[in-house]
Amino acid sequence: MKIVLASTSAVKVAACRKAFSHIANLEIITIKVDSGVAEQPMNDETLRGAFNRIAAIQTAVPDADLYISIENGIFEENGAFIDRAIVTVARNGGEPEVTYSDGVEFPRDCVEEARKRGFDIWTVGKVMEEQGVVCQHDDPHKDLSGKSRIAYIDDAMKHMVAALDIK
Secondary structure (H helix, E strand, O other), rough: OEEEEEHHHHHHHHHHHHOOOOOOOEEEEOOOOOOOOOOOOOOOHHHHHHHHHHHHHHHOOOOOEEEEEEEEEEEEEOOOEEEEEEEEEOOOOOOOOOEEEEEEEHHHHHHHHHHOOOOOOHHHHHHHOOOOOOOOOOOHHHHOOOOOOOHHHHHHHHHHHHHHHHO
16 A cells, blocks of 8 residues: 655654554655644634645655545634644545544633744744743643653544545
8 A cells, every 4th residue: 555644743743653553565655845823823814725735746646545634733623722633544536534633721811822922833832842831842742741742643543544434
């Protein structure tokens, strides 16, 4: 099975390998593509970024079996700011399927500070690290919830593979 992942991130590659470890003759091609959205996507912009990445890799490698994009973003839910990963998978010739990871609440003041500085270049994770709220800007989940960002992405990938019944 040939899979194209719209990322070269070690975290996302590892999640993809783990989710598809049951597949014989697995080939994962990683391609870094631009999401076409802000560095810190919010709400529907997150889904748009995931779809933009899927479209880019489908064009780049038209003969793959599966195309995968993983995009984290912040969603305003019931007055809180929740970070979630969107896992998007498309079969060759098919429409993308979407699943969302469990979420982690980010501090409102850090979200507002990142927004003030500009989501086009600032992430909330960078602001939280700068302010000493978390130790690592690209995995604030671990300090905030006790569970790493990798684990959230792994869980969402596992759910997607099961939902698509990929064997």
